[in-house]
Amino acid sequence: MLSQAEIDALLSGALQAEDATSGESLNLAELMDAGAPGAGGSTAAAAAGEAPVDKRNIRPYNFWSPDRFSKEQMRAVELVHENMAERLTTSMPPYIRTEFRPRVVHVEQGRSDDFLKELQPGTLFHVLALDPLPGRMLMVFSQDIIWVMLDRLLGGSGQSNVTGKALTDIGQALMNGTVEYMLNDIKASWGKMIPLIEPRLEDSTNNHHWVQMMMGNARVLNIVFEVTIQQTTIGTMGIYVPFMMLKPVANLLNPHVWIAGQEEQQPTDESRDTVFRRLSKVPMNIRIELGGAELTMGELVGLQTGDVIRLETSVSQDLRMFISDRLRFLTRPGTLNGRMCVQIKSSVSAEDDPTLFEVNP
Numbered sequence: 293m294l295s296q297a298e299i300d301a302l303l304s305g306a307l308q309a310e311d312a313t314s315g316e317s318l319n320l321a322e323l324m325d326a327g328a329p330g331a332g333g334s335t336a337a338a339a340a341g342e343a344p345v346d347k348r349n350i351r352p353y354n355f356w357s358p359d360r361f362s363k364e365q366m367r368a369v370e371l372v373h374e375n376m377a378e379r380l381t382t383s384m385p386p387y388i389r390t391e392f393r394p395r396v397v398h399v400e401q402g403r404s405d406d407f408l409k410e411l412q413p414g415t416l417f418h419v420l421a422l423d424p425l426p427g428r429m430l431m432v433f434s435q436d437i438i439w440v441m442l443d444r445l446l447g448g449s450g451q452s453n454v455t456g457k458a459l460t461d462i463g464q465a466l467m468n469g470t471v472e473y474m475l476n477d478i479k480a481s482w483g484k485m486i487p488l489i490e491p492r493l494e495d496s497t498n499n500h501h502w503v504q505m506m507m508g509n510a511r512v513l514n515i516v517f518e519v520t521i522q523q524t525t526i527g528t529m530g531i532y533v534p535f536m537m538l539k540p541v542a543n544l545l546n547p548h549v550w551i552a553g554q555e556e557q558q559p560t561d562e563s564r565d566t567v568f569r570r571l572s573k574v575p576m577n578i579r580i581e582l583g584g585a586e587l588t589m590g591e592l593v594g595l596q597t598g599d600v601i602r603l604e605t606s607v608s609q610d611l612r613m614f615i616s617d618r619l620r621f622l623t624r625p626g627t628l629n630g631r632m633c634v635q636i637k638s639s640v641s642a643e644d645d646p647t648l649f650e651v652n653p
Contacts, residue, residue: 360511360535361401365545369533370399372481373515379477387473388444390522394529398516404507407514407532408500416459416496417503418471422482423490427537430503431471434527437519442466450522459498468496486541511535579614580623580634610637 361369377394384392416438418431433441442463444450459467471493478491497503517529538545583605595601605611610622611634623634 361513364547366399367547368545369513370396371547372485376477376481377517379480380474383477388441390444390450393520394517396515397518401511401513403509404512404532405504405509408504413500414458414498416464416467416498418493419495421492421494422537425537425540427534428494429534429537430532432530436527437529438467440521440526441470464496468493485544577616581612
């Protein structure tokens, strides 16, 4: 242990320190002056008209907020959410009855409290679990997106200009249903890299302080989506994934694992043939509806053997064929080899003629 006087002597160059590797004595003051810009060799270089060269390899490091996710892990998580954005682009429009196009624009890691304090007061937080992984991640929509989506879900045009209004319990329940609708796409996206994952909506709240206490100062990965609705960029959607949630599967967070998973998911001719062979053995319930009739309770009780019930279907009218209780074809009755049968005339769907799905009066 050196005294203060000995430390001052070393710094002033009055004492020599011995190098353990070479056995030579070193002057601490000369070493410090040589490393300082404009001193020693740097001065000679400046006198010769050359720019001083700093050979020290110094890299700043923040001990308060160190990086936890490697570049490969961040890229793997980004690929997962880019795939989720593509899936949501297809699945969400039928749900909100308009275009919904998210796009990953930014991926950043940092402390959760630094991210959360930048959000507006009254922000609605959706707490998601990815069973069996530990911890919870957050999904957050900007206020503009929330009001446009609610307007579409309630039958509006989506041109909502509501600003600064608190979200009601009904609105929060509708947003919870929207997030639960997204869970299938979240599962499919993460499932390519982490099999048997089961996402679920655990809770939703606009209590900012409760969320801060739950997340603490944990290291999180923030994925920001830019959302376009009705060909207009409305706002952003953010997902905050804590490092502790992905720590058990850190070895799987690799772009190569993602690419390999995509290749395995691609259908082949052999897989299609296998699916068709298995489907060909699935039993299906087929029902032909001859027609219907309305009877009073007295007429129904008085029915006897040999009585004839007049149906509302005419002889020349096509009969409806139901497969698994869903109307699929129109048929004509007849006989074949002494047995009753029907001949399929055409396929049908509700879009072709909705009146076919209604019983004639």
